[in-house]
Amino acid sequence: MRRRALSIRARLTLYFVISIAVVLGFTGVALVNLVHRSLVNSATNQVTDVMAQVQTRLATSPLPRKLLVLPMVGDVVVQVTDPGGHAVWAASSAIANEPVLARAKPDNASTTGLEALPVRNQADATILAALSQSTVQSITTSRGPALIFGFVDGASITHSVGVLLASVAISFPLLLVLAGGLIWLGLGLALAPVESIRRRVERIAARDLSERVPVTGGDDEIARLARTVNEMLDRLESANRFQQEFVSNVSHELRSPLTTLLATVERATNLAERADWASVADTITREGRRLDVLIDDLFWLARNDEGQIELRHVDVDLDDLLYEEAQRVRAMSGLVVDTSAVTPTRVEGDPATLKRMVRNVVDNAVRYASTQLTFSAGYDLNEAVVRIADDGEGIDVATSARFFQRFVRSDPARARASGGTGLGLAIVADIAARHGGSARFVSVENGSCLELRVARGGPAL
Numbered sequence: 327m328r329r330r331a332l333s334i335r336a337r338l339t340l341y342f343v344i345s346i347a348v349v350l351g352f353t354g355v356a357l358v359n360l361v362h363r364s365l366v367n368s369a370t371n372q373v374t375d376v377m378a379q380v381q382t383r384l385a386t387s388p389l390p391r392k393l394l395v396l397p398m399v400g401d402v403v404v405q406v407t408d409p410g411g412h413a414v415w416a417a418s419s420a421i422a423n424e425p426v427l428a429r430a431k432p433d434n435a436s437t438t439g440l441e442a443l444p445v446r447n448q449a450d451a452t453i454l455a456a457l458s459q460s461t462v463q464s465i466t467t468s469r470g471p472a473l474i475f476g477f478v479d480g481a482s483i484t485h486s487v488g489v490l491l492a493s494v495a496i497s498f499p500l501l502l503v504l505a506g507g508l509i510w511l512g513l514g515l516a517l518a519p520v521e522s523i524r525r526r527v528e529r530i531a532a533r534d535l536s537e538r539v540p541v542t543g544g545d546d547e548i549a550r551l552a553r554t555v556n557e558m559l560d561r562l563e564s565a566n567r568f569q570q571e572f573v574s575n576v577s578h579e580l581r582s583p584l585t586t587l588l589a590t591v592e593r594a595t596n597l598a599e600r601a602d603w604a605s606v607a608d609t610i611t612r613e614g615r616r617l618d619v620l621i622d623d624l625f626w627l628a629r630n631d632e633g634q635i636e637l638r639h640v641d642v643d644l645d646d647l648l649y650e651e652a653q654r655v656r657a658m659s660g661l662v663v664d665t666s667a668v669t670p671t672r673v674e675g676d677p678a679t680l681k682r683m684v685r686n687v688v689d690n691a692v693r694y695a696s697t698q699l700t701f702s703a704g705y706d707l708n709e710a711v712v713r714i715a716d717d718g719e720g721i722d723v724a725t726s727a728r729f730f731q732r733f734v735r736s737d738p739a740r741a742r743a744s745g746g747t748g749l750g751l752a753i754v755a756d757i758a759a760r761h762g763g764s765a766r767f768v769s770v771e772n773g774s775c776l777e778l779r780v781a782r783g784g785p786a787l
Contacts, residue, residue, distance in 0.1 A: 335513045343506045350502060354494045361490050365483045369401065373461050373476040376402040380416070380474060384467040389415060395422045401479040403457070409464075409471050420479070428475050430462045438463035442475055519548040523555060535563035580620065583613040623749040626682075627732070630756055637676040637760060644671040644712055644780070647681055648701045651688045661695055667702035673710045673780050675761045680780070683757040686750040687714045687765075687776050694718035694774065708782045709763060715775035726767035730755040754778070 332340070376399045384406065394416035396404060403418035411429040421427065426445055433441035442462040457477035465474050519542060526539045538559060541552040590609045594601040629635050645668050652663040673680075691699055695716035702713045721729070732752040751765070754776075758765040762781030767774060 335510070335517055338513055339506060339510045342509045343502060346505050347502055350498045354498055358487060358490055358494065362483070362487050365486055369478040369483060370461070372400055373402050373478055376400075377404060377461065377463065377474055377476045380404050380406070381463075381465045384416065384465065384472070384474075388468045393417065393422065395419050401482045403477050403479065405475045405477075406465070406467070407473050407475070409473060411473060415467070415469065415472060421477075427457070427477070428460055428462065430464075430473050440464065440473075520551065523548075523552055527555060527559075530559070535559055535566055580617070583616045583620075586613045620749070623753060626753060627749065627756070630753075630760075635679070637679060639674055640677060641672055642675050642677050642680050644673060644680070644684070644710055645669065645703050647684045648703055648712065648714075651684060652699075652701060655688065655692060655699060659692060661692065662698040664698065664700045667700070667704075667713075669704045671703040671705065671710045671712070673761070673782055675780060679757045680761065683754050683765075683778065684712070684714075686754045687778065690750055691716040691718075691774075691776070696773075700775075705782065706779070709779045710782055712778040712780075713768070713775055714778075715770055715773055717773040720770075720772065720774045721767060723767050723769050729767070730765060751776075 379399070380396060393414060394406075396416055396418045398418055398420055403420050404416075405414060405418070405421060405424070405427055406416040407414055407426050411426055414424075414426055417424065428442040428444050430440045431443050432439065438461070440462045442460040444460070457479065461476045462473055465472050523539045526537070530537045538556045539552050541556065542549050587610060590606055590613075594603065594606045626635070648665060648668050652665050655661055655663050688699070691714050695718050698717045700713075700715040702711075702715075704711055730751045732749055755765045758778055758780060763779035765776065765778050768777045769775075
């Protein structure tokens with residue numbers, strides 16, 4: 327069974343909470359460490375000050391033979407011993423009854439040149455555990471040289487750090503929960519328009535693509551997403567409309583020759599003895615060729631739309647193609663073909679598709695020509711330009727772009743009679759575009775003229 331994945335909102339909230347937890351963890355450790363260091367540095371400075379005060383007192387006042395009890399100064403306690411560290415001469419009131427707590431050891435790394443080593447025994451184990459930051463230095467008293475040891479009551483530092491740890495342990499989880507809640511709400515507000523767009527798109531039926539998602543003001547990511555979705559829906563609606571029109575047009579185009587074929591065959595069958603079989607054969611041949619041309623054009627367009635037609639990149643002489651078409655037109659019709667304006671014109675492209683492009687244009691011109699066709703070819707900067715003109719009735723150049731759409735004819739009835747499918751110029755436009763060029767009708771004094779432009783060096787890869 328497939329497990330349900332967390333939503334984006336839940337995942338982002340989880341990521342942010344984990345990130346904040348890591349940051350708070352590092353912050354807490356750094357804060358506790360900083361406070362502990364600050365307390366230790368403050369205690370060390372206090373120990374130094376108290377030891378200096380005691381040293382000044384003992385240097386200027388007589389030291390009695392019995393134990394001198396010193397007053398407490400903050401959390402600092404001091405103990406003064408003889409140089410050998412065997413007897414206590416003076417001590418703070420908190421440790422007045424304690425034996426020698428530490429001995430001095432030479433230490434060149436210390437500022438005083440001495441290091442205090444605790445004396446471990448059963449009697450002072452408890453008091454030593456409560457003291458920290460031990461410092462020792464040599465002093466001079468009225469009784470002679472002595473050692474003074476300074477300690478900090480470690481319970482105060484431990485207590486302060488413990489209070490801080492408790493505060494962090496309580497406040498940080500609360501902050502984490504609060505941050506998680508705010509992030510959850512913030513992400514909900516931020517993603518609400520996205521969810522609204524998703525629900526709206528989900529409601530849009532495949533058969534009705536006219537609905538659109540609401541676009542909020544501004545130019546933020548949500549607004550751009552809404553506009554992009556609407557643009558996608560526009561394309562889907564156009565594609566759906568184009569598909570329906572295409573199917574309708576194909577059905578109509580196929581129905582006409584099939585109806586003619588069936589009617590001819592049925593009529594000839596019912597009147598077999600009186601049927602003009604030569605006329606029947608001629609009709610079947612003509613309509614069969616129409617079907618063959620239509621199916622071939624549809625197959626080419628389908629492959630081209632799916633990107634399955636691979637173009638070769640070889641040198642192609644467009645002037646040779648025009649000369650071949652001129653010979654074909656002269657042989658199949660009584661039209662005059664003028665090729666005097668054809669000059670050597672070589673491009674890089676696919677020979678088969680370029681030949682199909684030129685033939686489609688020539689066949690279109692033959693249908694509407696009265697007596698003559700005019701071919702021309704040459705260069706215009708980095709493009710090869712081919713013009714094929716006829717002396718027919720002509721067309722309106724301002725609206726001629728529609729003729730390059732599929733199943734569009736200038737005269738539908740006459741085009742069907744002459745075998746046109748309404749796909750020839752659409753194929754021409756596609757081939758020209760794939761070769762980095764274009765196809766269009768241009769203005770002439772008499773008749774019509776179709777101009778083909780092809781990139782001289784072939785289409786950009």
